[in-house]
Amino acid sequence: MKNKKTVMIILLVFALILGGASVLYNRLGRDMAPEQLAEQAQASKPASDDSAGSGESEPEKVLAPDFTVYDLEGNEVHLSDFIGKPVILNFWASWCGPCKMEMPDFHEKYLELGNEIHFLMINMTDGSRETVDSASKFIAEQEYTFPVFYDTESDASAAYGVYSLPTTFFIDAEGYAIAQATGAINMKILDKGIEMISQE
Numbered sequence: 001m002k003n004k005k006t007v008m009i010i011l012l013v014f015a016l017i018l019g020g021a022s023v024l025y026n027r028l029g030r031d032m033a034p035e036q037l038a039e040q041a042q043a044s045k046p047a048s049d050d051s052a053g054s055g056e057s058e059p060e061k062v063l064a065p066d067f068t069v070y071d072l073e074g075n076e077v078h079l080s081d082f083i084g085k086p087v088i089l090n091f092w093a094s095w096c097g098p099c100k101m102e103m104p105d106f107h108e109k110y111l112e113l114g115n116e117i118h119f120l121m122i123n124m125t126d127g128s129r130e131t132v133d134s135a136s137k138f139i140a141e142q143e144y145t146f147p148v149f150y151d152t153e154s155d156a157s158a159a160y161g162v163y164s165l166p167t168t169f170f171i172d173a174e175g176y177a178i179a180q181a182t183g184a185i186n187m188k189i190l191d192k193g194i195e196m197i198s199q200e
Contacts, residue, residue, distance in 0.1 A: 036181050036182070036183060036185060036189055037170075037179050037180075037181045037185070037189050037192055037193055037196075038179060038180055038181070039178065039179050039196075061174075061176040062176060062177055063175055063176055063177070064079060064087075064089075064169065064171045064175055064176060064177040065079075065159040065160065066078055066079050066080045066159070067079055067151075067155045067156040067159045067160075068153070068155045068156075069122055069149040069150060069151050069152075069155065069156050070149060070150045070152055071147075071148075071149055071150075072132070072136055072148070072150070077149050079120070079156075079171075079175075080175070082118040082120065083173070083174070083175045084173060085116065085117060085118050085173050086116075086117045086118070086170070086171065086172055086173050086194075086197035086198055087117070087118045087119075087120060087169075087170075087171040087197075088106070088109075088117060088118070088119050088120065088168065088169075088170060088171075088190075088193070088194070088197075089120050089122060089156075089160075089168065089169040089170075089171060090106060090119070090120070090121050090122065090166060090167075090168045090169075091122050091124055091151075091156070091157060091160070091162045091165055091166060091167045091168070092121060092122070092123060092124065092165055092166045093123060093124045093129070093130045093135070093165055094123075094130060094134055094135050094137075094138035095129060095130060095134075096165045096166060098165070098166055098183060098184035099165055099166040099184070101184045102166060102184040102185055102186070102190075103142065103144065105185075105186065105187045105190055106119065106121070106146060106190070107144050107145070107146055108187075109187075109190060109191075109194065110145070110146040111145070113194070114146070116198075117194065117197070117198070118147075119146045119147060120147060120149060121144075121146050121147060121148045121149065122149050122150075122151050122156050122157075123135040123148060123149065123150050123151060124151055124154075124157055124162070124165060125150040125151055125152045126154075127152065132150050132152070135148070135150065136148070164182060164183070166183065166184055166185075167180065167181070167182050167183075168180065168181045168185060168190075168193070170193040170194070170196055170197045171197060172197045173197070178193075178196050178197050179193055179196050179197075181193065
């Protein structure tokens with residue numbers, strides 16, 4: 001009887017420690033998480049003659065690489081087709097849990113800002129784990145209406161060095177890559193990225 005009581009107390013103490021550690025981990029993880037939205041690295045332009053004495057260099061914007069993807073009908077689509085308005089470029093797959101988590105926020109913003117910002121949802125279509133059929137079926141089931149394009153030749157993912165999903169790029173109206181987020185983003189980060197590419 002005494003042994004059972006001791007074991008129960010030990011189990012209870014262990015459960016309390018484990019629960020407390022979990023709460024602490026979640027709270028610290030949230031507070032200490034690194035900024036998920038990173039500005040794109042800018043190349044440095046040599047200092048002009050006017051500032052030759054200061055030795056400072058001006059940051060130079062980097063153009064977002066162009067690429068070829070395909071719409072559902074198989075028509076070629078290029079990033080350069082969308083220059084003139086800011087672009088949100090999101091790489092995703094229907095098997096990707098974090099991709100599915102962030103999509104409702106993207107859809108909500110598309111419905112709100114789709115006339116002002118191009119939303120290009122680029123499906124990582126490898127032909128085996130993800131096909132045009134599986135991706136388009138997922139989009140239809142979820143009733144998403146943002147534009148979806150299929151990277152069947154891995155041209156877009158190679159151009160942007162995308163190896164993990166989801167990954168999102170924020171591109172300004174002139175075609176310059178301004179910021180990138182790797183991993184699922186929430187509405188706050190999405191809004192921040194939109195603000196960065198909407199500034200004039």
